[in-house]
Amino acid sequence: MNTAELLIQCLENEGVQYVFGLPGEENLHILEAIRKSRIQFVTTRHEQGAAFMADVYGRLTGKAGVCLSTLGPGATNLMTGVADANLDGAPLVAITGQVGTDRMHIESHQYLDLVAMFATVTKWNVRLVRPSIVTEVVRKGFKIAQKEKPGAVHIDLPENIAAMEAKGKPLKRDKKEKNYASYESLNEAAAAISHAKNPLILVGNGAIRSDASSAVTELATRLNIPVANTFMGKGAIPYTHPLALWSVGLQDRDYISCGFDRTDLVIAIGYDLIEYGPKKWNPDGTIPIVHIGATPAEIDSSYIPTVEVVGDISDSLTEILRRCDRQGKPDPYAIGLRSEIRSDYEEYINDESFPIKPQKLIYDLRQVMGPDDITISDVGAHKMWIARHYHCDRPNTCLISNGFAAMGFSIPGAIAAKLVYPERKVVAATGDGGFMMNCQELETALRMGTPFVTLIFNDGGYGLIEWKQKHQFGDASFVHFGNPDFVKMAESMGLKGYRIEKTSDLVPILEEALVQEVPAVIDCPIDYRENLFLSEKAQNIHCQT
Template sequence: MKASDLFVKCLETEGIEYIFGVPGEENADFMMSLEKSEQIKFILTRHEQGAAFMAEVYGRLTGNPAGCLGTLGPGATNLITGVADSNMDRSPMLVLTGQGASTRLHKESHQVMDVVAMFKPVTKWAQTILHANNIPEIVRKAVRLARTEKPGACHIELPEDIAKHNTDEKPMTVQRFRRPVADDKVVDQAFAKIKQAKHPIIIAGNGCIRKRASKQLRDFCEKARIGVISTFMAKGCVDMDADYCLYTVGLQAKDVVACAIDAADLVITLGYDMVEYHPHLWNKSGDKEIVHIDFLPCEIDSHYHPQTEVVGDLAHTLWMLNQRVDANGGLGFDLKQQAATRRDIIAELELHKDDDSVGKLKPQKVLWDVRQLMGAQDILLSDVGAHKMWIARHYQCHEPNTCLIPNGFCSMGFALPGAIAAAMVHPDRRILAICGDAGFMMNVQEMETARRYNVNIVIMVWEDKEYGLIAWKQQNEFGHHTDLSFNSPDWNQLADAFGWRGHVVDKTSGLIPTLESAFNEDGPSLVVVPIDYAENMKLTERLGNISCPI
């Protein structure tokens, strides 16, 4: 068969369901082959970056890679920000790019650049196909690496002349392997440290949102009652209503939840990833007793030097600890600090729940109302900006992967295209994306994609007419900020131009009915909220005067 046909058949064998992207001339043979596939859906996007964010969200929600596709040159460079975001947020992804004929790659040539070299720093693996017979091996390796902990992006480049070659090769059989598990003796060492502790605490990272890991973590906490603090991307690893859930950590300034870490005599990190929340923020002196439990050995850092490392499948390690807790007849800890911390955080979350502002809405109240409306399995996506900090602090979750925050590479423009993919994966759930007015406009063209595929999503834009997070940080450090302001479009006209329903809410009392109406509308809806970011500096002042509960 033709090489491009074999490429598609290999992707089908791997169970690939979606490829998002913008094709070019150099993808022509691949696209003709893909058109014949009854399994893989090609989603035509309006920009390659949007395609990469869609593939990222598909990967985060399913644990399996989707493809994002671009042509050579500018198509490939447009993909790179979304690819980097996926790779650093540990989402499996296949990056598929075309290339000029292999006969002209050695010299100056129209649109030709070394795309593989460009993608190497932002992927787990990048490779060009130089012979049609190598396609099965390359696809098998790329998918396996993309799925393997820590998951990430893998890039495959197909030159246009290679795509036309004939080959007798067939797809390789997909074979899954069981992850290595931790050694019994090391788990015994970790359990001994846990037993000896009086005030242990768990910091759960994004490794804990894998389904099996979350289930075993909840079982462990039901038995041991140790408090769990999650990073931004680990939200929902334990239920927000559980008395051992101490919500989220990750702000640069000291928050109430940090008090529980300060009081702990043992920190148990589970699936913790340094790209989210650097240990110097919670272990400034570098003297905390730490047990590291993860799929991989820990990153080397002077503020993160665990005395015990339990390396292996995270869910299996937690299962082994659960066995030891059962055999021990339970564990007894002093959890008064944990209970006081949870009490104080709940008070923070409820502080503005009855606010009735007009004109500009308080972020705390908006998120309180959103949480009341969203079901346990519904999905909220956050873009990047000041709103992300408020979502991280004030929007809590019942289930894993129901709040998607880009917190490794932290790319603006993530939420709108991401919401489109989320709606395709879970068309039965409410999908809400919260964006700043800056981040929303970075991929505003995907409004057309959402309308064309008629996905049921609601995009909420918090309008402050400036780059609010940068203003917040400059104000905090220098006492003023540079000019970061810009103008907004007429939001209802913008919605109408793309065939969306549009709503502007400037009264707190109108938020819940407007959102309910938007969720019940067919297709995509836009809800714009003028936001009161005077609360940013108030929060900074509040965090600067945190007094830990006793």
Template sequence: MKASDLFVQCLENEGIEYIFGVTGEENADFVQSLQHSERIRFILTRHEQGAAFMAEAYGKLTGNPAVCLGTLGPGATNLITGVADANMDHAPLMVITGQGATTRQHKESHQIMDVVGMYEPVTKWAQSVHHPDSIPEIVRKAVRTARGEKPGAVHIELAENVARMETSVQPMEPRRFRRPGPDDKISDQAYDIIRRARAPIIIAGNGAIRKRASNQLRALAKRTGIPVTTTFMGKGAVDYEAEYALYTIGLGQWDYVADAVRDADVVITVGYDLVEYPPLRWNPDATETIVHIDFDPAEIDFEYHPEIELVGDIAHALWQFERRFARDGVPDYDFSVQRDARARMRADIEEHAGDDTEGVIRPQKAVWDVRRALGPHDILLCGVGAHKMWVGRHYHCREPNTCLIPNGFCSMGMPLPGAIGASLVAGERRILGIAGDGDFLMNVQEMETARRLDADITMLVWEDGGYGLIAWKQDEHFGSHTDLAFSNPDWLHLAAAFGWQGRYVANARDLRGALDDALNHPGPSLVVIPIDYRENLKLSKKLGVFSDQ
């Protein structure tokens, strides 16, 4: 068969369902082969970056990679921001790029550049196909690498002349393996540290929402009462309504939850990635006793030097602890500071629930209404900007993987294409993206993709006419900010031009109803609100200045 036909068969064998992207001359053979697939759906996007964000959302929600596709040169460079975002946020993703023929790669030639070399820093593995017979091994290795802990992005380059070559090899059969858990001796040592603690606390990160980890974490916390706070990307690892839930940690300022961490004499980290929230912020004196539970050994860091590390399957490690506490009983821990932190945080969350402001809406009210409009299993996707700070602090989840926030690479532009990707995975659930006006317009062209697919999504845009998070930080540090203002389109005309339902909501009392209408409307809807970012500096005054670390 032709090499490109074999490539598609290998992807089918791996269970690949979607390929998002933009075609070009150098990947034409691959796309032609893809046309004959009955198991893989190709989604044409309006920009390669949007394709990468769609694939990232799919990977986060399923644990399996989708593919984003681009041609050589500018197609490959357009993909790279979304690919880097997926890789640093540990979402499984495969990127496939075309390339000029191997007969001209050695010299200056039209659109030729070292794409594999460019992708190596932002993927777990990047490889060019030099011979068609190697395709089954490359695809098998790529998928295993993308899915394996910690998940991430992989890249395969297929040159146009290699794609046309003939081959007689067959796809490889995918075979899975189960990651082992830590042995009993290490678990006993860690268990002894936790039992002797006065006030232990758990920080659950991105890894805690994967596989079976969330169920086992909840069982341990319910058994022991040990408080659990999550990072932004760990939201939903525990139900925020549970008494042991301490909401989230991760804001650039010192927050109430940080008081609870500082009071704890043992910090148990579960699937915690340092890229989410630097340990310098919660362990500035490097005095905490840390028990590290993760798929990988701890990253080397002065402020993150664990007393003991349980490396392997997270769920198994948590199960070992829960069984030991069931056998021995639970010590008389002192969680008074943690309970106080929960009460103070809950009061902040509820403070503006009944707002009736006109002409502008407070961020706290907007997040409150979003939480009430979405059910426990519905999905929120949040972008990057000042809105992320408010969603991170005030929006909390009952189930894992119901709030997707880019917090490793922190790229803007994810919510709209991410919501499209999510709608293909979980179309039976309500899907809402929150973006700032700057965030939303970075991939506004995907409004056409959403309409073409009839994606049942809602986008809530917070309008402030500028880059609000940068202004917030500059105001804190310098007392003023540089020119960060821009103008916006007529939102209702924009929505109509793309065939979306659109609504501008200026008054707080009307927001909840507008959200319900949009979420109940079949197809894509846009809701825009004027946001009151005067609340940013009020929060800074309450909590302190953003850290640069």
């Protein structure tokens, strides 16, 4: 066999089901090896879409998603999705074709030093310079990609190496061993929690990656501690739980900010600083923090834990609970905050004004989606509203990119979600800006038989930037554009197309679209005047001390 065939055998050994990508001259041997394997190659319409699909596959399964491109422009197109996975903590392995090693010392067609290029957006990356190292490189790559904190790995395969004869067999996968926190740190954390008067739990994506949501919920329930989640920590505790204070992370102050103002201890569980900077909730660095995570705390002047509990999160929470003698009740003010947050959430339930307000749209979407169904948010103004108002019973049912936060994420991500969970309803929630960045992947969705709904928040511009411009300067510039007829566009691709023409249409159209056998697109005009109203409301939030 040749090197490419051995590479694909190694991918099969790692349990790879799909490789997302585009064909190219320099990856022909890899494609031929995939054709002869058990792996399904998903031909995408853009390399960025391939990387986003691998990204979301990794988030939902915990196993590295794999994407493939050719050299040069194929690899540069792939890079955005690779960076997104790396900063958002999603395991991903990217493979690129490359010129032969005999052409790297001279100026060559489409040649870039891809190892140097991918160095800044991966945990590890390497060029395969001889056939004999393939098995070690693949095993190491998957191990690094999937190790906490997960991220991206890049493997570069020159075409002459791919064609060379190779010997060897895939290396045995090692068992994932749990790491346990020290008794000293567990005792110190339990003591700090037991003595705190108004503790507050801040839970992030690390708790979801570690499958620790049940342990988080039990700790909060038995110790009577309110819980706020980051955008990427949704579902770590059911939103219906009486101690759930829902999402924190808006750049403006929000009701939950008052909880941080009053707390005398933040218990940060699986919290990644990249999700919501600590300077937003601990600007002076004065709030004591207990850090509970699979990895040590990142360095930040506003995030200096008094105790670090580093190890398996579920085990750590169970052990802390055993050691705690906390008898206190939650701060009545924090529980009152929940009532204010819920009232704000329900304010627009019966609002029939049109264009539809984002609060109403998201409330209705939540009513249509079941507890296991998946909403994937693109990036834009709608992301802020989804983060604030779309609440989850279970982990990984609302995916938001809030590390790299790349536009164009939702449609490719929805394809991957539907491949992983074909029985679930999936909605790609996107602005019209983000939609036009990767709408070509709807053809991929149709071809792959992955029906989901793309819900377009249509405002004819880059709404989030307009929001920030008006908030900061009082006016907006360079943010408006025209759109095609999204319904006709969908129909021309063999999809179902719908347009919301009055607010009462939304629920029945969503229900109809979600049972179609082909992907569906819903064009929904949105009233983004609510953006500035939210900013004004945030400025007028006054907290009790």
